[in-house]
Amino acid sequence: MSHSIHSSIKEIQKDMYFGTEVLNRVSFLREDNEFITRSLFHPSTRFIFFNRQQPLVYKNYGTKLAILTNGNNQVNIDELTPGVHDKLGVTGTKFLANGLYEGIPGWKSVLNTWNEDNRNHDKELRAGGKPIFLFMGLLDESIGLDVNSLKGESEPAVSEDDDGEKYLDHQGRYQGIAYYAVDVTRNQELSQQLIEFVNRCVNEQQGTATSKPKSAEENGVYYTHSRKHFLSFEHKEASLYSYGAMFFNWLKTNKFCPGCGHPTIPIHAGGKLACTNDAKTEPTAEKPEPRFICPVRSATVSNVSFPRTDMAIISIITNRDRSKILLSLGKRHAITKMYSCTAGFMEPSETVEIATKREIWEETGVNCAEVSIVMTQPWPFPSNLMIGCMGVVDFNGTDEVIHLGHDNELLDARWFDTSFVRKLVYPDEVAAGEDESFNPEGILIPMSESIAFSLIKLCVDEARNAHKL
Template sequence: MQNYYAGNPLNRLSYLRSSPSFLASALESPKASFIPLDSLQPLCKNDKDGVRRLLTIKWSDVQEFIGDPKQVFHGVDGKRDEDVPELAILGKEAARLGKSKVGELSPQEKRQYFLNQPALVFLGVDERSAPESAKSLPLSKPDDNSTLESHSPHGEPYWAIDVSSCTELKKQILIKNERAMFMELRSGAQTMPNEEASIAAEARSLVDWNTRNRFCPACARPIRSVWAGWKRSCIPGEPSGEGADAEPACVSRKGVHNFSYPRTDPVVIMAVLSPDRERILLGRQRTWPARFYSCLAGFIESGESLEEAVRREVYEEAGIVIGEVGYHSSQPWPFPSSLMFGCWGIAESADAEKDVRVDLDNELEDARFFTREQVLKVINSTKPMQLSREQIAKIDGQGGPARDELDAAKRKADEQGAFMMPPATAIANTLVTAWATGKLFNQHPASSTNASSKM
């Protein structure tokens, strides 16, 4: 058993992201696969069995738009990117601007060039078909005049490319891939094989981060992507000006700064149990689809441990005091980029069901304890637990049912004991199912190493 979006098969080779020669060879490799994303939606297509599959394109499809690989990843192996200021203008932009080097651009042209440059991210290499002894190594033995990184790796390099602003490229992709479409990952992934979804999740998170972070938070200048999409820094050659008009060099160009690298936001999500461990606490927000309940969750705050976050969030959202806390498993959640820490917590009060209150932070409309029988009835339902795009939008707070619809649904749920759970793609489903089937404390997904440890 493994949480969805976990189990990414790619070797990320993070130690080679700063090697221009390695990246260039991985870019133009005949085995390289590119995941195009339009507004963060990856290219997908349903197979004959109705299973959604992730589609990729090849170097020949994108070469015209990217340009010379040796120019894309400028510099010299072993040197900092800040030490190589002469950047080439990539792809069709060189012809449009009539210039070949970034240094030839005016300040306004340079600003627009970097702001409009689509994200290109190296995701890693699929080495599953490579011999065990060759994994993480170059394709051939380097000679005396080359470096280890200057040779293509064994396996299939994977890249993500943002095609949102490349109308011509999008048109070519869709013409070449009949019946393919750019699909919202959260709703589309419910039928996608997990390994493909995990690669798409990595691609989505990194393209999103590169797209959001266009300006330096230290000096407000436009910033560019380096390390094949895994770092953003101020443009070499900046600042401009002389004498009294000269601006100071940006602090992000020296030392280590956390705003230069992709961020991951830690979140705790909890299976909150009654003292006898026979009931589970689930809650719902006002905007969620009718009868939809899930585990309580919240962001971990600065200076806070997992245990402290679990206890704080449960008390703030439901008024329940938690004693014992344990860890179950984790899940990367690419919306936009969180890491979900799946935990369990035991309520201290024997009357926990009477202690539930949702008026402290008013985040929830309702929270209640469900019996194992009620949960198993939902799990064993013949209808698979999948959410529509509209239902997901409601969960994300982009719309919601009317007040009378909520009240009617709540009354019906009270009468029938029926409710909806998150789909199998969510770690909330994993936690609830593990508890209901008696496996929360003695079985865990393969991505976890110590499911029942007490904290």
């Protein structure tokens, strides 16, 4: 579910859609081969699957992200609801009755192959039909997991990889449930097997496995490309989807080294790219130690080896007393009449504040007097971080004048009375029979999952609070 429109900014900052903290990334453990091996094969480990950056879902049951486990009968973990649950714990029902070990032929072989390739930095790591794995992190006590509640769930070990515990314990220091994202784009056979496996699980849960089993299409089991689904996930699911999708976009678009053109492979459990060019210079009297010919491999610091995030600013524009809000209509929203905040990408050597002022002027012609940073949101389309700001404009007869002729991106931009915008944010405040009279043009604002909505809401709330004072 999305945030309630009555959520406070503090709550939204903590639980931003696509950006909720759901895992302890323990990124330093990506280089620990022992940990990766133990977490990869543990029965409790969760897997999220992507095909061409599209996540596997079973949408007919609440647009749920399909999260699968290695072992059978793994425990279900309750959602952490602020003010209700202090700790995540066992719900009393099983997470899924069936696990990948029994449900997918050759699953353990797939894990073994990737584990050895990752451990040895094999040059063929993403060759042929091999899936790409990404270690995402641990659901642990720092994220609210009550490890003690899982201790009573231990069962007799059923395999050499199963220690009987329902959570991973590494060196007595890192305890929890490991999560991996898996890109199966290169292995369509495995991709289809996963669809069929999840569909069998759904049929069993619905009691239709033997009587009249439904097809995957009937059960809504597939890899979705729809933003309608991405924006309908529960917050935890949305953040897990965003995490995997952004990493896999980076891996897909960086298959070759920018320094020498050789293929790259994702090492450290998917968290770092490595050039496969092993060629070195010949030793000389001046430089007796050979160096890699590839400038990326020989560099002290290589930014291209790590994931990138494209920074974009998005700003709500208002005046000093918050009585006016400037919203704009982009060309692609002409039919829906959705007015939103001003946004654009940052440029090198630009501060957030200067980028915000620049984008406001370039798109609307308005001169912004001051800028404050409010909140941020990851936006996985494909790999952006939206930096939400508030820009204040002094109404002096010049700075607030709108001019759309600079870069010609917008169809319209207007200063709206905040009292009008408030009714778009809080539709329950619209009086009966007032729907058409207060908004004859049918103007819309962005959906509540977006940072644009949160910024607009912040502004109208500040106006109301200022009025009360």
